[in-house]
Amino acid sequence: MILIYPYGEDGFYIGQPVELFPDAETGKYNIPPNATDKPPEKNGSGMWRPWYDREKEEWIEKADQKYKDSLKGPADPPSAVDQLKAQSAATMVQLAEAQNLIESQAKMIADLLLMLAEGGEA
Structure with a gap:
């Protein structure tokens, strides 16, 4: 055969x-x-x-x-797990940006309080 x-x-x-x-x-x-x-x-x-x-x-x-x-053929849509991973990564970026903003505002407030304690001159 x-x-x-x-x-x-x-x-x-x-x-x-x-x-x-x-x-x-x-x-x-x-x-x-x-x-x-x-x-x-x-x-x-x-x-x-x-x-x-x-x-x-x-x-x-x-x-x-x-x-x-x-x-x-068309690409497969992302799975639910992949969508959650992408959302989690985006949330982590937003959280890091918010943390940086909080730290810069805390430094600004500390600088202002120091200026007031020294007599209000900049």
């Missing part, structure tokens, strides 16, 4: 390998004209949109970047 890789009339891979058994009388494999025993790979890696060149007897990648991007 071998696997064969069928392609359509347009030369594009149909998408599923098919098991082929040898002929019972001859023991040879009769590969149909719209299939090959070469897997749709290039340099050992799979292909996005394999097309079989019958003359060269090799698979060629026919997917451009636009085609690849069309398969990705």
